[in-house]
Amino acid sequence: MFTDLIPWKTKEMEKIAKVFLCDKKLILLRAPAGMGKTSVAIAYLIYNAIMGRRGAIFLRTRREIEHALKIAKTIHTRLKADLLIIATPSKQRLCVMSPSETIPIKFMCPIIECPRMKRRKYSDIEKYLRKNVLTTTDEYLRVLSMGRRCPFWIIRSLLPKANIIVGVHEYFKDDYLFSLLGELDVLIIDEAHNLLMMHYEFDRDKIERGKILVEEFLERGGRNIARLIVGLWRQGNYDDAEAVSQYQQYTQTDGKEKRLGRKILKIPTPISTIRKRLEKSGKIVLMSSTLYPSRFFETIFSKNMEHEMKIIKGLMRNPNRTIRIMDTDISTSIRERNPETYRKYAETIRTIKTRTKHKMIVFAPSYDVAKGISKFLGAPVTDNPKGEEIIITVYRGRIAEGVEIPEDYRVAIMAGLPYPKLTQRESKILEAYSEEYGVSIEVLREAYMRSSMVSALIQAMGRVGRKNRGWIYIIDRRARALLAG
Ligand code: SF4
Numbered sequence: 001m002f003t004d005l006i007p008w009k010t011k012e013m014e015k016i017a018k019v020f021l022c023d024k025k026l027i028l029l030r031a032p033a034g035m036g037k038t039s040v041a042i043a044y045l046i047y048n049a050i051m052g053r054r055g056a057i058f059l060r061t062r063r064e065i066e067h068a069l070k071i072a073k074t075i076h077t078r079l080k081a082d083l084l085i086i087a088t089p090s091k092q093r094l095c096v097m098s099p100s101e102t103i104p105i106k107f108m109c110p111i112i113e114c115p116r117m118k119r120r121k122y123s124d125i126e127k128y129l130r131k132n133v134l135t136t137t138d139e140y141l142r143v144l145s146m147g148r149r150c151p152f153w154i155i156r157s158l159l160p161k162a163n164i165i166v167g168v169h170e171y172f173k174d175d176y177l178f179s180l181l182g183e184l185d186v187l188i189i190d191e192a193h194n195l196l197m198m199h200y201e202f203d204r205d206k207i208e209r210g211k212i213l214v215e216e217f218l219e220r221g222g223r224n225i226a227r228l229i230v231g232l233w234r235q236g237n238y239d240d241a242e243a244v245s246q247y248q249q250y251t252q253t254d255g256k257e258k259r260l261g262r263k264i265l266k267i268p269t270p271i272s273t274i275r276k277r278l279e280k281s282g283k284i285v286l287m288s289s290t291l292y293p294s295r296f297f298e299t300i301f302s303k304n305m306e307h308e309m310k311i312i313k314g315l316m317r318n319p320n321r322t323i324r325i326m327d328t329d330i331s332t333s334i335r336e337r338n339p340e341t342y343r344k345y346a347e348t349i350r351t352i353k354t355r356t357k358h359k360m361i362v363f364a365p366s367y368d369v370a371k372g373i374s375k376f377l378g379a380p381v382t383d384n385p386k387g388e389e390i391i392i393t394v395y396r397g398r399i400a401e402g403v404e405i406p407e408d409y410r411v412a413i414m415a416g417l418p419y420p421k422l423t424q425r426e427s428k429i430l431e432a433y434s435e436e437y438g439v440s441i442e443v444l445r446e447a448y449m450r451s452s453m454v455s456a457l458i459q460a461m462g463r464v465g466r467k468n469r470g471w472i473y474i475i476d477r478r479a480r481a482l483l484a485g
Contacts, residue, residue, distance in 0.1 A: 007078065013035070017043075019310045026283075027307065027308050030287075030312065033462065035312065038067060054164070056167060059190045062137055069135045072133050084161060088166070093151075102245070103229070116145075121149075125146065159182060169195070173268075185281060186283050200265070202246055207246055214244060232244065255432075258431065296451065325474045325479045330477060332364070333478070343376045349413055363460045379392050401459070410470050411472075412473070418456040
């Protein structure tokens, strides 16, 4: 089994590995956080690379990319195989000349006549990277820019040669960036729930202006729009250059169109992107601990396509964490947000505190709920703990997102479930999905809210039990039924 490549192999990983070996071209895998999905995915890519098959893994954040690179380095060092493993930082980071946010970097190069554009030799860099897997994106950028070269142009040459690519989701979602990767046999998307709500946003006024400028240019016999953009920028006509660039991107972007005030949204459905990527690859594995509700994701990612969906139940599997869903009649549902509910929450939290000597973080679904509980509990609402025994914060806030907190906060209280407020933008995207998938908007809305809730819950839960043992208590009447499936 290819998991033999992983030095820290567990029985749980074998279960995941079997899913990877399924002979379907499209695989959906929901497995609890902490089961070792990324380790198995990297081992699978390395195994395939040794067999001569190219693969890529797409992750959500830089931190996740670096975690994957560390795993790849450990396996690669033991194997001593001649493999080229390349990390792709976000496209803006690949330009070292402080690129403009409004013009794609490919236009910046001729605009500023960047001298780095001409330094395209990369054989020494390739040789070095075949021997060394670097573990941070900064290190990759440093190596790619050696000899005052351009990381963007060097990586463009290296990507089609790489045996394994470790990139951000952007490289899977975006047609142009994906085209830079070359033909791939295996694509793995980690935290695949993040493919939801993919969209591109354009400014209506700019598109209208850009359209006029392009039509005038073509009437004058012009052919190359890139030249028009570069020319306008060099004349100092930045707004028009941006308008033409936006118009060009708008015409080249696929997706269902929706209006939102002065904005135009182009919304590619996840299934249309997956279908396109499958045309160019042998296999796609979409994995996440947050494919909740699973039926919803099965529809969104694989409707009318042959696929395999595997669910390994549970939210989080980590020997360092104990999760308890409390048997309770209280809830922070909108209509129950009142002083009596907050008093009951405070009472329950106080009871839990009497049973533990550890400090506690309470996560609440909103600042109003946090303040309500704080009033009865006498604990501060803060993202900056100063040694208090109990602090209260919010889901999706700084602490939940990963800001460092002292290790002695080892108990996390989930005071209610973090259902989001749907924004207008999200509503428009769900409207487009409803039309494309033929599923009612109400069903989609409910499923999306639940998925977003589970995602925020897991993220907050991950704040304890990292180095030391942690305890998690979920206090909401709805939790048991909702999280069971
Ligand atoms: S050549 Fe590279 S560094 Fe120079 S502007 Fe273009 S992308 Fe940026």
